[in-house]
Amino acid sequence: MLCMSRLLMSAVVLAATLTFSHIASAQEAPSSSLNPVLKALLQQAASQDDGQHLEAMAKMAIAAYPEAKAAILAEIELLTSAEDTDEEPPAQPATSVAKVEKTPPAVAPSFWRFKSWDGELDVNANYTSGNTDEKSFGTAVKLINNRLDWHHRITAFFDISEKDGDKIKEKFGIGYKADYDLSKRSFLSGVTSYENDNFGPFRERFILSSGYGYRLLTADDLTWDVQAGPNIMFTKDNGGGYQSDYNAQASSLLHWQIAEKTHFDNEVNVFIGGRNVVDTETALKVQINGALHSKLSFGFLYDDDAPAGRKKTDSITRLGVGYNF
Secondary structure, three states, rough: OOOHHHHHHHHHHHHHHHHHHHHHHHOOOOOOOOHHHHHHHHHHHHHHHHOOHHHHHHHHHHHOOOOHHHHHHHHHHHHHHHHHHHHHOOOOOOOOOOOOOOOOOOOOOOOOOOHEEEEEEEEEEEEEOOOOOEEEEEEEEEEEEEEOOOEEEEEEEEEEEEOOOEEEEEEEEEEEEEEOOOOOOOOEEEEEEEEEEOOOOOEEEEEEEEEEEEEEEEOOOOOEEEEEEEEEEEOOOOOEEEEEEEEEEEEEEEEEEEEOOOOEEEEEEEEOOOOOOEEEEEEEEEEEEOOOOEEEEEEEEEEEEOOOOOOOEEEEEOOOOEOOO
């Protein structure tokens, strides 16, 4: 009822106003212009009750003022477009934005970061007394770093033995091996090592090798790598200088996980040419608890060109404990 009353009142006002203003405005304004009073009434109709009566008011205005139809329609379009502009954008549904903690990027293994290396430290000792006093001590360390296509291995060892107060063995060495993957199975390899032995078939030995390798077995519990290539060996015998020999070199590296806590490793290096040498090491490792393990190993060395007074073969057996880090 209230809306109808407003509409009737607006119609009465429109009729009365247009009757008196029509004559005056016809002489003052062109037919294309809109009567100010009519414009005000249209604006009022658009602003009230969400513009529900604007269409009815426009029809009455056109009926009373047909010569201004174009101006009335233009005003109606202007008013409706203004209403659309003034409307508030639809409310967006509230969304709860959870704070996402950024995960720091994974740090790729680096050659220079110690935490990127896996290590193994082995220690063995022996002491006997009575008719024969003998004591020995040995230690070995191995570091491994696998980063993308590169695989690094560093090894070092030290062995010393005494019998009845006389030193009968003193040997130490260090080695480095780097492999670069060409594919899942094939790789390039480079090896360098140094050994010092006061009681073996040589006094000092320095080795440089390179070659091509292939992974014959790649199972989770059984891997076998073979490699071959050229080699140069610098050997120093007691009382002499260094002698260089060029050889063909081949190596084999086998790892077998026999059981969950039992591992078997075998490494063989063969040099043929200026100096014929065979160097092998076989080890059986059993996990004791956590990072601790026991290890039994056997090393064998054959040097065909051992100097006079030295045996061509040399072997060492170790039994001790180790720690993985």
